[in-house]
Amino acid sequence: xxxxTFPLQNVDSIVNFYRNEVLTGQEAxxxxxxxxxxxxxxEAVQTLYMRILHLLYRFRPEFNSxxxxxxxxxxxxxxxxxxxxxSVYTRMRQFLPLCLVYDFSLNDLLAPKKQKxxxxxxxxxxxxxxxxxxxVLMLEKQAKFRADMDKLQTFTRGNQEAEKKIxxxxxxxxxxxxxxxxxxxxxxxLQATTVHEYQEVNIKNDNIAEWKTKIAxxxxxxxxxxxxxxxxxxxxxxxxSQIVESPEELKSQMEKMKEAAKKIKNSIAETDxxxxxxxxxxxxxxxTEAELQQINGLLQDLESSMNNTRLRQEEYQxxxxxxxxxxxxxxxxxxxxxxLKRALGMKLDKECKQNIRRQKKRETTEQHVQEVLxxxxxxxxxxxxxxDKIQAITGETRQVKAKIKxxxxxxxKETEKAQALFDTLSTSLDGLHKRIEMHIxxxxxxxxx
Numbered sequence: 001x002x003x004x005t006f007p008l009q010n011v012d013s014i015v016n017f018y019r020n021e022v023l024t025g026q027e028a029x030x031x032x033x034x035x036x037x038x039x040x041x042x043e044a045v046q047t048l049y050m051r052i053l054h055l056l057y058r059f060r061p062e063f064n065s066x067x068x069x070x071x072x073x074x075x076x077x078x079x080x081x082x083x084x085x086x087s088v089y090t091r092m093r094q095f096l097p098l099c100l101v102y103d104f105s106l107n108d109l110l111a112p113k114k115q116k117x118x119x120x121x122x123x124x125x126x127x128x129x130x131x132x133x134x135x136v137l138m139l140e141k142q143a144k145f146r147a148d149m150d151k152l153q154t155f156t157r158g159n160q161e162a163e164k165k166i167x168x169x170x171x172x173x174x175x176x177x178x179x180x181x182x183x184x185x186x187x188x189x190l191q192a193t194t195v196h197e198y199q200e201v202n203i204k205n206d207n208i209a210e211w212k213t214k215i216a217x218x219x220x221x222x223x224x225x226x227x228x229x230x231x232x233x234x235x236x237x238x239x240x241s242q243i244v245e246s247p248e249e250l251k252s253q254m255e256k257m258k259e260a261a262k263k264i265k266n267s268i269a270e271t272d273x274x275x276x277x278x279x280x281x282x283x284x285x286x287x288t289e290a291e292l293q294q295i296n297g298l299l300q301d302l303e304s305s306m307n308n309t310r311l312r313q314e315e316y317q318x319x320x321x322x323x324x325x326x327x328x329x330x331x332x333x334x335x336x337x338x339x340l341k342r343a344l345g346m347k348l349d350k351e352c353k354q355n356i357r358r359q360k361k362r363e364t365t366e367q368h369v370q371e372v373l374x375x376x377x378x379x380x381x382x383x384x385x386x387x388d389k390i391q392a393i394t395g396e397t398r399q400v401k402a403k404i405k406x407x408x409x410x411x412x413k414e415t416e417k418a419q420a421l422f423d424t425l426s427t428s429l430d431g432l433h434k435r436i437e438m439h440i441x442x443x444x445x446x447x448x449x
Contacts, residue, residue, distance in 0.1 A: 005100055006099075006100060006122065006123055006126040007122065007126065008118070008119065008122050009118075009121075009122040009125060011033055011036055011037055011118065012033065014036070014118065014121050014122065014125060015031065015032065015033050015036070017125055017128075018031065018048060018121070018125075019031055021128065022048070022051050022052055022055055022128075023048070023051055027047065027051070031044065031048070036114065036117060036118065036121075037114055038114060039114065040112040040113070040114060040117045042109065042110055042111065042112060045108075045109065045112050045117060046084075046085070046088060046109055047061070048121075049088055049092055049109070050088060052095075052124060053088070053091050053092070053095070055128075056095065056131075057091075057095075059091065085106075085109055085110070088109060089106055089109055092104055092109075096120065096123070096124075098127060099120075099123035099124055099126065099127040100123060101119070101120055101123045104120065108120065172310075173310065173314075176306075176310060179306070180306075183303075183306065187299065190295065190299065194292055194295075197288060197292065201288065201289070204281055207281075208278050208281065208282060211274060211275075211278050212278070214274075215271055215274065215275060218267065218271050219271075222264065222267070222268065225264055229260075229261075232257075
């Protein structure tokens with residue numbers, strides 16, 4: 001007990017805790033502070049330990065005083081008073097190391113001391129607080145585990161149902177296998193044609209993009225040429241104002257400008273023609289895409305219609321199977337009715353015989369129970385007698401202990417008196433011896449003279 005690793009509680013908190021958490025009924029009302037201080041009562045401490053063991057291990061207090069009814073034990077009544085204390089002692093020796101108390105002895109039950117009992121009770125109180133917290137956590141974990149298990153079961157059921165549905169949807173009945181093969185072949189052909197058409201559309205889109213880039217370049221060139229023409233016109237107007245040119249040169253320049261304008265107009269017309277052609281091609285591609293979407297819609301409608309026909313055929317087959325089962329069940333029920341009528345007669349006969357046997361067994365069991373109850377009553381009477389004897393013996397032992405204490409006190413007083421007389425006698429004897437020695441020395445001196 002030199003190194004205590006748990007908090008020590010005062011007497012009031014210990015009494016309140018054990019009255020509220022451990023003891024019940026009259027025991028809780030009768031348990032007070034006087035049972036622990038200034039000198040703990042052994043009976044209260046023993047009952048408290050018994051209730052603690054009952055709370056923790058479901059070991060009832062009356063089980064502590066039970067003695068096995070064996071033939072080898074002589075006079076088992078003498079063991080009844082000792083077995084209760086020894087059983088509590090052994091079980092507390094097994095339990096208290098969990099509370100970090102390792103020096104529990106038999107004197108802590110028979111003659112408990114205040115400080116030691118308070119330390120043990122505070123250790124048990126600490127353990128019960130820890131146990132309560134752990135129990136709450138374990139209950140929460142159990143609730144979570146049960147909820148998770150329920151979720152897992154629901155998920156597994158959903159997975160199984162989904163797998164069954166997938167199997168039903170993926171499996172094709174043999175009657176519709178030929179149609180399914182034909183549809184699969186048609187779908188593969190349509191997919192191949194759609195892929196080919198998509199490739200052509202992509203090629204056309206690439207060509208359209210190239211033509212658009214070319215058109216953009218040409219429009220840029222046209223805009224640049226227009227800018228150049230406007231610049232040239234400005235330059236011409238400026239030059240006309242500054243220089244007087246010859247008419248021949250003007251004609252030649254005008255012809256050149258007309259030829260350049262014609263070329264530009266021709267290029268613009270060609271680009272317009274290319275743009276019109278590309279727009280026509282784009283419209284044809286959009287028309288083909290619309291046709292492909294219509295074909296896909298028709299295929300989806302075909303699939304939905306096939307699924308509906310498949311479901312109807314399955315329902316029809318299930319109805320046929322159910323009708324056959326119902327006919328077989330009707331036949332089996334008719335045969336079972338005949339068998340049940342025969343079996344009822346047999347069961348009634350057997351029940352009559354069993355009732356007779358049960359009555360006999362009940363009578364025998366009641367007789368046996370009464371005999372056992374009689375034996376138990378005799379044992380309880382013996383236990384009560386032995387308890388009375390033990391109480392009388394304990395009273396006699398207390399009286400003897402009191403007499404022994406009084407005798408010890410008287411003996412101590414007499415020994416003190418004898419010690420005082422011995423001291424006086426020893427001092428007087430020492431004086432006599434000294435006087436005798438003085439007389440002897442005086443006599444020797446007279447003789448010498």
